[in-house]
Amino acid sequence: MRLRVDLLPHGGYPDVVLVVDVLRATTTAVAYLERGAEGLLLTRTPDVALALRPEGDEGRSLVLGGERGGLPIPGFDFGNSPVEAAAQNFTGKTVVMNTTNGTDAAHTAAQTGKHVLLASLTNAHAAARRARSLATEEIAIVCAGTDAHVGLEDVYAAGVLAEYLLALGEFSIDDGARIALTIRRNAGNPIEALSSSAHGERLGGLGLGEDVRYAAQVSTSTLVPVLAAEADAPEGTLKFVAG
Numbered sequence: 001m002r003l004r005v006d007l008l009p010h011g012g013y014p015d016v017v018l019v020v021d022v023l024r025a026t027t028t029a030v031a032y033l034e035r036g037a038e039g040l041l042l043t044r045t046p047d048v049a050l051a052l053r054p055e056g057d058e059g060r061s062l063v064l065g066g067e068r069g070g071l072p073i074p075g076f077d078f079g080n081s082p083v084e085a086a087a088q089n090f091t092g093k094t095v096v097m098n099t100t101n102g103t104d105a106a107h108t109a110a111q112t113g114k115h116v117l118l119a120s121l122t123n124a125h126a127a128a129r130r131a132r133s134l135a136t137e138e139i140a141i142v143c144a145g146t147d148a149h150v151g152l153e154d155v156y157a158a159g160v161l162a163e164y165l166l167a168l169g170e171f172s173i174d175d176g177a178r179i180a181l182t183i184r185r186n187a188g189n190p191i192e193a194l195s196s197s198a199h200g201e202r203l204g205g206l207g208l209g210e211d212v213r214y215a216a217q218v219s220t221s222t223l224v225p226v227l228a229a230e231a232d233a234p235e236g237t238l239k240f241v242a243g
């Protein structure tokens with residue numbers, strides 16, 4: 001079994017893909033499902049998300065969450081905050097998400113991946129176990145990064161996932177995995193690593209330090225968002241359900 005870590009999304013994944021965007025898309029995705037959402041629709045663009053809302057949807061069966069520049073998108077109901085998501089009840093609702101990096105990374109993974117899962121620090125152990133149970137040849141951990149730049153927070157989480165996976169069985173690992181494991185062992189505890197990342201500092205500057213602290217929790221959730229095999233999702237979207 002191969003274990004591969006891509007420090008940025010490259011594509012060409014043959015088997016299981018763990019998409020990691022710790023700050024903040026995949027952490028927030030886990031929180032939405034934890035709080036009862038029936039599913040998540042990850043869209044290619046904000047416009048695809050806005051177009052999905054039915055006219056006069058008073059009951060708001062679809063809610064929209066996302067950001068640009070870290071801040072909520074006009075016309076959306078929520079930003080990209082796991083703290084905000086964890087404070088709501090999404091029972092009976094589908095959450096439509098669009099973010100700068102994480103939702104794009106998921107679309108890249110889905111081009112070829114047989115099984116696509118969303119991973120964060122908060123669901124790391126459960127995500128690693130699920131990936132191991134599904135994989136037949138390769139597990140790729142794909143770091144979303146920020147605007148095509150490597151993000152310390154995602155590489156650190158990839159290292160945490162790699163540690164869990166290596167404890168579950170034999171793998172041949174690539175240099176990406178070696179880098180992630182080295183970062184995991186040398187960048188301090190999760191809150192130190194995330195707070196010292198460029199993106200963690202930026203979110204702190206936007207007054208979103210609580211999101212960084214939330215995202216630094218390790219394996220507090222057993223919920224793993226899984227790309228739904230039956231493709232009943234609207235065009236330009238990927239449907240994830242709780243696995």
Ligand SMILES: O=C(O)[C@H](CS(=O)(=O)O)OP(=O)(O)O
Nearest residue numbers: 023024025069099100101102
């Ligand atoms: O919401 C976030 O933290 C980032 C936004 S940005 O990279 O700071 O513009 O989006 P994500 O897709 O979760 O990395």
Ligand SMILES: [Mg+2]
Nearest residue numbers: 021023024101
């Ligand atoms: Mg990010």
